[in-house]
Amino acid sequence: MNKIAMKTALEENTRAVNQTLDRLLPLDSELPESRLEEAMRYAALGYGKRVRPFLVMASAALFNVPEERALRVGAAVEMVHAYSLVHDDLPCMDDDELRRGQPTVHKKFDEATAVLVGDALLTRAFEVLAADDTHPDSHVRIELVRALAEAAGPTGMVGGQMLDLLAEEKALDVAEVTRLQRMKTGNLIGFAAEAGAVLGRAPETSRHALHAYAHDLGLAFQIADDLLDVEGDAAVVGKATGKDGARGKSTFVSLLGTERAREQGRMLADQAARHLEVFDEKADPLRDFVHFVTERRS
C-alpha cells in the first residue's frame, strides 16, 4: 500500500469509527444532564487520528471478524484514549489549553465537567464491550473487558501517568523511560492490536505476534511523538510543542539525542514489522501502518 492509499484507508477508518462513536454516545438535549453527553461527544468525536481503532480493525480483519464488532471495540478503546487525554489535560495534571487544535474539555466546558467526562467515557467503554452486540460469545466479551482493564488500569496506563507525574521531579534513564511509555501508551496500543485476535478467537500464537508487534510499534510511535515535540510545528501538530524540554522531562530524544532516537525508532519499526511475518498479505495494512506512524509529521 502506498502512502496515499494508506491515508485513504485511515480516513475511511476514521469515518466508520466516528459513526460508531456517534451512535454509542447519543445526545438527548432534553435531558437536564445533557451537558455531560455533549462534553463526552466533544472529547471523543473531535479531530483525532483514531490510531487505536485502526489497529483493532486491521487486526480483526486478519481473522475475518465482522466489521461491526471490531468497530464497537475500536470505539471503546478510543473512549478510553479520549478519557485519558481529558484527565491528562486538567490544570492539576499537564495543564493544557489546546488539544488537537481545539480548546481542551476543561477550557471549553469547565474542570468539574472534564473530570466527569473522563469518568463517564471510561465507564461507557466497559459497558460497550460488555453488550451482546460486541460478540455473541460471553467468553470473548469478558476477555476483552479483562484485557482492557489490565491495559488501562494501575499496572498499565494509569500507572504510567503516575510515573509521568513523578518524572517531573526526577531524571529517568532510558530503561525507566521505556517502562513509563510502555505503561502509559504501549499497553493500550497493545490491547488494540490484540483485540482483533480475541474477537476472532485466534490461536495464542497469533495473539502473541500482535502483542509483540504493538509493543514495538508503541515505542516507535512514542519516539516519533518526542521528535515532533522537538522538531514539529505547533500549527501542524495541533498542540503545543517544545513542552517536554521546557519541563525538563526525560524523553527518548533528551536522553539519546535526535539522531540516535530516530535510529532507534526505525529499528523498532522494522522489528514491529518482522513480528507480522506469521501473517500473509492480509497483514499489509498493519505493516504499512508502521511506516505511516514513524514518518508522520503531525
Next chain:
Amino acid sequence: MNKIAMKTALEENTRAVNQTLDRLLPLDSELPESRLEEAMRYAALGYGKRVRPFLVMASAALFNVPEERALRVGAAVEMVHAYSLVHDDLPCMDDDELRRGQPTVHKKFDEATAVLVGDALLTRAFEVLAADDTHPDSHVRIELVRALAEAAGPTGMVGGQMLDLLAEEKALDVAEVTRLQRMKTGNLIGFAAEAGAVLGRAPETSRHALHAYAHDLGLAFQIADDLLDVEGDAAVVGKATGKDGARGKSTFVSLLGTERAREQGRMLADQAARHLEVFDEKADPLRDFVHFVTERRS
C-alpha cells in the same frame, strides 16, 4: 436481629471486605509508581461503613453464593464508591478537605494523584469482576460488568454527579431531586443489592425484588443523609455538616422540611422492606439493614 447484632454483623462484614480490598489492592513499595497504589489503598481502605459490600453479601447469601465470590464483587463496588468520593472531593468539584474524619486524597497526596486514584480504582473494579475467581461462568461475570457500568456511568452515577453540579445553579423540585439521587447513589446501591442475585443465577423475579428494595432503600438512605447534614454533629458524622444549606442546594429536607422528610424516609423504608416479602427469613439481614440505615446517627 437486634441493633447490637446488626452492628456486629456490619463490623464482621467490614473486616472481611477490608481483607479482600487489601488483597485486591496490593502495595509493592519497590515499584516507582507505588505512590499510586498507596493512595488507592488510602482511598478504599480507610474508615467507611461498607454499605454496598454489605448489600452484595446479604443478597448473595439468599442464593447460597460462596462468600469469596460475593466479597470480590463487594470489593469492586466499594472501589467504585471510593473512586466517586475521591473525584467528588476535588477542589473543582465539592472541594472537601475532610472525608470520614481524615484528610481527603488530594489533601493527603495531591490533586493529580487524586484524579489518577479515581481512574485507577474504577478500572480495577472492572478488572476484578472480569477475573475467573469472581465466578466460573463468564455469562455471570459479563452481566456483572454490564450492570456495574450501567449503574456507574453517564446514565447512572456520573450523570447524577453532573446533575448535582448543575443543581448549584438551579433550584430543583422533589421529582428532580429524586431523579438526581436515584442516579447519583441509588443506581450503585441497586447494583449492589442485585449483584447477589446475578452471582446466584437467581430467577428474574428475585432480581427485580432486590432492585425494588434497593431503589427505595437508596432514597431512604439519602434522606437520612440530608437529615444528618442539617441535624448531625460533624465530629460524629466524620465530615463537614451544614454544607447543603450553605450552598443553597435543593435537598429532600430543604424542599419538604425535616418532619415531612423524616416521614418520607420512614415510608420508603417500610416500602423497601415489603419488597423482601418474597424471601424467607434468610432476608432478615436485608430487612434489619433498612432500619439501621434510616436510624443511623453517623
